[in-house]
Amino acid sequence: MNSLVTFEMDGDLALIGLARPPVNALGQPLRAAILEAAERAAADPAVKAIVLHGSSGLFSAGADISEFGSEASFAAPDLPGLLLRLTRLDKPLVAAIGKLALGGGLELALACGYRIGEPGTRVGLPEINLGLLPGAGGTQRLPRLIGAQAALDMMLSGAPVNAQKALDIGILDRLAPSAESLLDEARAYARELVAGQAQARPAVPFPEPAKGLPEDFLARFRQDNEPRWKSRLAPRLLLSAVEAACLLPLEEGLAREVALFKEAEASRQSAALRHVFFAEREAGKVPGIDASTQLRTIAKVAVIGAGTMGGGIAMNFANAGIPVTLLERQGDALDRGLAQIRHNYGISVKRGKLSEAQLEQRMALLTGTLDYADLADVDLVIEAVFEKMEIKQAVFRELDRACKPGAILASNTSSLDVDQIAAVTSRPQDVIGLHFFSPANVMRLLEVVRGKATAPDVLATTLKMGRTIGKMPVVSGVCFGFIGNRMLEPYAREAHRLVLEGATPAQVDGVLTGLDLNMGVFSMLDLAGVDVNFLVRDANRAAIAHDESYCRLGDELYALGRFGQKTGRGFYAYEGRNRQDDYEVVALAERLAGELHVPRRPIGDQEIHDRCLFMLINEGIQLLDEGIALRAGDIDLVWLNGYGFPSHLGGPMHYAETLGLDKVLAGIRHYQKALGDYGQMWFTPAPLLERLVAAGKTRIEPF
Numbered sequence: 186m187n188s189l190v191t192f193e194m195d196g197d198l199a200l201i202g203l204a205r206p207p208v209n210a211l212g213q214p215l216r217a218a219i220l221e222a223a224e225r226a227a228a229d230p231a232v233k234a235i236v237l238h239g240s241s242g243l244f245s246a247g248a249d250i251s252e253f254g255s256e257a258s259f260a261a262p263d264l265p266g267l268l269l270r271l272t273r274l275d276k277p278l279v280a281a282i283g284k285l286a287l288g289g290g291l292e293l294a295l296a297c298g299y300r301i302g303e304p305g306t307r308v309g310l311p312e313i314n315l316g317l318l319p320g321a322g323g324t325q326r327l328p329r330l331i332g333a334q335a336a337l338d339m340m341l342s343g344a345p346v347n348a349q350k351a352l353d354i355g356i357l358d359r360l361a362p363s364a365e366s367l368l369d370e371a372r373a374y375a376r377e378l379v380a381g382q383a384q385a386r387p388a389v390p391f392p393e394p395a396k397g398l399p400e401d402f403l404a405r406f407r408q409d410n411e412p413r414w415k416s417r418l419a420p421r422l423l424l425s426a427v428e429a430a431c432l433l434p435l436e437e438g439l440a441r442e443v444a445l446f447k448e449a450e451a452s453r454q455s456a457a458l459r460h461v462f463f464a465e466r467e468a469g470k471v472p473g474i475d476a477s478t479q480l481r482t483i484a485k486v487a488v489i490g491a492g493t494m495g496g497g498i499a500m501n502f503a504n505a506g507i508p509v510t511l512l513e514r515q516g517d518a519l520d521r522g523l524a525q526i527r528h529n530y531g532i533s534v535k536r537g538k539l540s541e542a543q544l545e546q547r548m549a550l551l552t553g554t555l556d557y558a559d560l561a562d563v564d565l566v567i568e569a570v571f572e573k574m575e576i577k578q579a580v581f582r583e584l585d586r587a588c589k590p591g592a593i594l595a596s597n598t599s600s601l602d603v604d605q606i607a608a609v610t611s612r613p614q615d616v617i618g619l620h621f622f623s624p625a626n627v628m629r630l631l632e633v634v635r636g637k638a639t640a641p642d643v644l645a646t647t648l649k650m651g652r653t654i655g656k657m658p659v660v661s662g663v664c665f666g667f668i669g670n671r672m673l674e675p676y677a678r679e680a681h682r683l684v685l686e687g688a689t690p691a692q693v694d695g696v697l698t699g700l701d702l703n704m705g706v707f708s709m710l711d712l713a714g715v716d717v718n719f720l721v722r723d724a725n726r727a728a729i730a731h732d733e734s735y736c737r738l739g740d741e742l743y744a745l746g747r748f749g750q751k752t753g754r755g756f757y758a759y760e761g762r763n764r765q766d767d768y769e770v771v772a773l774a775e776r777l778a779g780e781l782h783v784p785r786r787p788i789g790d791q792e793i794h795d796r797c798l799f800m801l802i803n804e805g806i807q808l809l810d811e812g813i814a815l816r817a818g819d820i821d822l823v824w825l826n827g828y829g830f831p832s833h834l835g836g837p838m839h840y841a842e843t844l845g846l847d848k849v850l851a852g853i854r855h856y857q858k859a860l861g862d863y864g865q866m867w868f869t870p871a872p873l874l875e876r877l878v879a880a881g882k883t884r885i886e887p888f
């Protein structure tokens with residue numbers, strides 16, 4: 186028997202074990218092996234029932250994602266065909282679902298007549314996260330099993346459900362008392378079925394998936410959800426598949442599902458989301474560290490500064506059950522910080538996301554102090570004080586005195602030189618940058634800034650810690666702004682300049698949100714603070730080429746005290762959070778353009794797209810060339826998780842590949858000429874981009 190499955194006889198039962206580590210991804214070789222084993226069991230008259238299980242305990246994480254987009258994806262036996270064959274066996278088939286059944290893995294279980302899980306089992310159809318829909322019967326069988334509404338909820342969220350829920354809604358028939366007893370219980374279940382002469386398949390509870398739902402349920406559902414889906418394709422295709430489940434006989438519905446799945450699989454959106462899936466897994470693989478790197482223990486954490494950022498950072502650890510000491514200089518600032526954290530948790534309680542008891546548990550993990558001596562036993566300190574080198578260095582001198590040997594000393598700087606911060610301590614090997622994004626308890630990105638002296642175990646420990654607290658850690662080298670903010674700079678610069686040349690902030694933002702970015706540049710600056718952005722820019726001004734027009738509009742708004750949402754005016758005017766265009770900003774742009782001799786003209790949306798996005802992409806490619814970013818995929822993760830870039834575009838680097846690197850280069854060269862001195866100054870193609878295009882490469886990689 187093929188080594189990808191195990192086949193054992195146990196009396197009159199055939200036990201087929203999936204054995205393709207690590208997650209039994211259902212690639213062609215495993216599909217073929219399952220079919221062969223199933224045919225063997227079907228043909229053997231001694232076999233009265235079959236148990237399908239994961240040899241290592243884990244059932245299956247679904248189709249092999251690396252096959253998508255290639256012929257292997259539908260190579261015989263394809264998954265829909267294999268599952269159809271399983272549903273036609275005339276012997277009861279029990280799926281013993283240990284740990285996970287996701288995507289095609291759950292579809293495999295749904296093709297079995299009977300399903301048993303264990304307390305740790307999670308089942309789900311997460312295909313939507315890959316820009317796909319379940320393509321092996323999931324959209325047809327799940328609505329028939331649990332009803333169209335519950336099935337839509339599961340498939341559109343992509344979130345797995347736990348064993349108890351799966352049992353309650355009818356995905357599981359039984360639950361074994363423990364993971365260890367799952368296979369025994371599955372065997373016992375199969376024997377009962379044989380003894381009771383059970384049918385190979387039980388009658389399904391919802392032969393009509395839309396039964397009990399209003400007639401216009403699906404039409405309304407589409408109407409209500411369309412705006413939220415923006416330009417995403419997969420939810421729309423998924424809904425069409427569920428419509429088919431409600432309207433067509435099973436076999437016709439299955440055929441429709443295959444057609445819709447193929448459309449999704451061939452889409453750019455799905456290619457982008459699959460790129461993101463693998464980029465997330467690659468990001469943890471960093472030269473100089475591996476599984477053998479000994480990790481330091483992080484049992485107790487301290488955060489310096491109880492402002493918005495420090496408080497948000499502290500919440501991440503309390504949420505993960507890790508005690509945190511919050512240090513401030515003044516008692517009232519500390520009290521305010523702790524009160525704000527309680528207030529934030531209170532909002533979660535009101536929204537039903539947290540219980541009062543959980544709120545109290547989390548608050549109990551937070552201790553305030555005004556004294557560095559109280560940090561003597563912490564394993565990790567994260568400094569989140571004002572973004573000024575001298576202030577940060579003063580804090581690190583204190584930490585060097587107060588903290589035990591081996592404690593990791595981290596700075597939450599968003600732009601400053603981590604090596605200069607480390608240099609004031611006697612232990613630069615223990616110093617690292619941990620750049621959280623605001624609001625720090627919500628945003629998933631964590632830039633992990635590796636200084637020149639940072640020890641490998643410090644890097645490995647913080648990467649692991651980042652994942653423990655639910656972040657997406659991405660390693661960056663040291664440079665002004667690291668990966669994210671350094672790329673933000675030319676992108677925002679171009680947006681500013683376009684407004685001087687004749688675009689409006691709303692037009693620029695509209696082009697960007699038209700791509701499904703969460704926010705345009707100007708809304709983002711108004712939210713983050715025009716003043717904050719000014720101060721960062723000002724600190725770095727000496728390093729920037731001399732250009733009178735450089736972010737001039739932002740500078741003038743700062744001088745006028747228009748700091749954004751918090752002052753009710755910035756690039757826009759606000760009533761509460763409602764944004765309105767402000768003619769004063771247009772008038773200011775006109776005046777500045779006159780003073781700076783910048784000709785004004787109508788600006789087309791394509792020009793806005795190309796100038797903002799190409800500058801963003803160009804800087805990303807330059808960062809890769811400098812070795813600040815390890816991989817193009819890392820850069821994408823930064824922009825997806827920290828700057829609201831839409832995941833269905835795959836991030837700026839993947840988007841550039843989709844547009845064509847040659848086209849991006851040609852666009853940069855075009856504006857280099859077309860924009861006169863300004864173009865000459867700023868539109869210099871990254872040398873790596875030029876080399877890649879000259880060599881005919883279509884992927885962004887160090888070269």
Ligand code: CAA
Nearest residue numbers: 208210246247248249250251287288289311319320321466
């Ligand atoms: N296909 C191919 N490789 C997969 C895979 C899959 N479905 N699921 C996981 N892997 C690989 C990962 O790439 C990783 O490989 P490397 O070690 O080489 O990096 C390895 O398995 C372990 O994965 P993780 O690092 O993610 O391990 P984890 O324990 O943190 O998470 C998991 C495990 C929850 C299964 C997670 O990997 C996951 O969510 N996988 C994707 C599940 C999924 O989306 N399934 C649906 C597939 S689409 C489908 O099935 C379509 C259909 O209808 C036919």
